Amino acid sequence: MISVRGVRKAFGTATVLDGIDLDVHSGEVVSILGSSGSGKSTLIRCMNGLEKLDGGRITIDDFDVSRPKELAEARKRSATVFQLFNLYPHMTAVQNIALAPVEVLKIPRKQAEADARALLDSVGLSARADAFPAQLSGGQRQRVGICRALAMKPRYLLLDEITSALDPEMTSDVLAILAKLARDGTTMVFVTHEIEFARTISSRIVFLDKGQLVVDLPTAEFFAADGGMAKPRIAQFLSKMRKD
Amino acid sequence: MRYTAFTSYDIVLLAQGLGVSLALFLATTIIGLLLGSLWAIIRFYRVPVLMQIVTVFAELLKNSPVLVQLFLVFFGLPAFARLNVTPVEAAVITLSGNTAAFVYVIAVSAIESIGRDQIEAARVSGLSRWQVLRHIIAPQAMAFAIGPLTGLLVNQLQVTSLISVIGVVDLTKIGNILNLRTLKPFIVWAIVGGLYYVMAKLVAFGGATLEKRLRAHTAWKGL
Numbered sequence: 268m269i270s271v272r273g274v275r276k277a278f279g280t281a282t283v284l285d286g287i288d289l290d291v292h293s294g295e296v297v298s299i300l301g302s303s304g305s306g307k308s309t310l311i312r313c314m315n316g317l318e319k320l321d322g323g324r325i326t327i328d329d330f331d332v333s334r335p336k337e338l339a340e341a342r343k344r345s346a347t348v349f350q351l352f353n354l355y356p357h358m359t360a361v362q363n364i365a366l367a368p369v370e371v372l373k374i375p376r377k378q379a380e381a382d383a384r385a386l387l388d389s390v391g392l393s394a395r396a397d398a399f400p401a402q403l404s405g406g407q408r409q410r411v412g413i414c415r416a417l418a419m420k421p422r423y424l425l426l427d428e429i430t431s432a433l434d435p436e437m438t439s440d441v442l443a444i445l446a447k448l449a450r451d452g453t454t455m456v457f458v459t460h461e462i463e464f465a466r467t468i469s470s471r472i473v474f475l476d477k478g479q480l481v482v483d484l485p486t487a488e489f490f491a492a493d494g495g496m497a498k499p500r501i502a503q504f505l506s507k508m509r510k511d
Numbered sequence: 512m513r514y515t516a517f518t519s520y521d522i523v524l525l526a527q528g529l530g531v532s533l534a535l536f537l538a539t540t541i542i543g544l545l546l547g548s549l550w551a552i553i554r555f556y557r558v559p560v561l562m563q564i565v566t567v568f569a570e571l572l573k574n575s576p577v578l579v580q581l582f583l584v585f586f587g588l589p590a591f592a593r594l595n596v597t598p599v600e601a602a603v604i605t606l607s608g609n610t611a612a613f614v615y616v617i618a619v620s621a622i623e624s625i626g627r628d629q630i631e632a633a634r635v636s637g638l639s640r641w642q643v644l645r646h647i648i649a650p651q652a653m654a655f656a657i658g659p660l661t662g663l664l665v666n667q668l669q670v671t672s673l674i675s676v677i678g679v680v681d682l683t684k685i686g687n688i689l690n691l692r693t694l695k696p697f698i699v700w701a702i703v704g705g706l707y708y709v710m711a712k713l714v715a716f717g718g719a720t721l722e723k724r725l726r727a728h729t730a731w732k733g734l
Contacts, residue, residue, distance in 0.1 A: 343637055346635070349631075355633070366636070371642075
């Protein structure tokens with residue numbers, strides 16, 4: 268389980284996360300929605316230990332990400348896919364995917380590369396396995412990014428606006444892969460602006476506004492007519508996103 | 512009567528001087544590359560105290576003439592530290608330090624040109640700092656640095672000619688000896704200059720070949 272308790276984070280005088288509480292259980296797909304600047308990406312960066320917390324605690328399977336000795340274990344259990352792919356440009360697609368399994372999980376290189384090729388095959392990229400990132404399209408790069416995360420056999424997949432740099436066609440390719448992962452029971456925390464997709468695959472929706480968690484509801488309830496006290500803000504957000 | 516004609520033994524002398532210059536260049540290049548890269552790593556990981564020492568030391572070495580550094584080492588170490596150094600030792604110490612200072616600058620900018628996003632991706636994958644340095648930073652930093660490094664090494668090759676002033680019998684010193692004996696400065700210095708030119712072109716060719724290999728992954732092939 269990923270447990271987020273009272274998490275606070277500020278950059279200078281700007282408070283980005285203000286007392287966030289959230290639990291993500293095994294098998295859940297949790298979508299985090301909110302306007303730009305609401306703290307969604309920062310929350311993901313706090314979960315994978317890229318940002319130091321100013322307060323509160325995040326644990327992944329009881330390993331505290333704020334403690335350096337426990338962070339390595341927490342990171343073995345989770346994997347992140349980034350908005351701008353963050354691939355290593357000097358390595359081929361296969362090498363990008365096999366690096367961490369070889370270095371961190373100590374899987375023999377031949378085995379890791381065979382696994383990487385199988386993963387690339389599963390996302391329709393077997394023909395581009397030996398291409399460098401600069402030789403791939405945006406959608407292909409993001410699929411490599413997803414394979415790189417899956418190669419670590421993570422219990423939790425953290426996805427940070429992974430389609431926002433892609434055109435609609437590439438977006439649908441990537442979302443199809445995520446839908447398959449969701450059907451297979453992969454636990455995912457998914458920061459997105461793809462409202463309809465979030466509605467389709469998520470078990471829960473978390474809505475952030477100005478660094479605060481406004482609602483955390485099952486998907487059907489979130490999109491239902493009665494959204495409780497927070498409804499006007501959510502309705503305003505959903506209306507704006509649909510117009511965009 | 513003075514004997515001023517060239518002899519076949521002069522070729523041996525030139526080869527000997529060339530060998531000394533090349534050996535010193537190679538030795539000080541290797542030491543300078545290792546030292547400068549180490550300083551850059553210290554700076555990258557912001558190692559307390561060491562980082563400040565390295566910064567000050569590199570600033571001093573970068574911003575003072577090599578000849579002054581050479582005199583300070585050759586005459587200063589025996590006088591102030593009671594350490595006797597031979598001309599070759601003084602040359603190795605000075606040129607290695609000077610090369611390291613400039614390698615440090617190039618390596619720091621090469622490391623800083625690597626996207627933070629890649630380092631973050633590697634860290635969240637569970638790679639240690641050492642693994643990130645080895646697999647992500649070093650290969651790409653080398654590719655970025657190889658061009659300026661080649662320029663620096665071509666320059667450092669010419670700088671080795673300064674060591675003749677403290678008595679190291681390198682190519683320039685041999686040129687001086689031959690010039691004094693033959694009284695044919697244009698021929699002697701043209702030959703010496705030609706040999707430096709050939710060495711510099713070989714260094715530049717080696718650098719360009721290595722750069723091509725290290726940058727094989729980039730789509731950019733130039734205009």
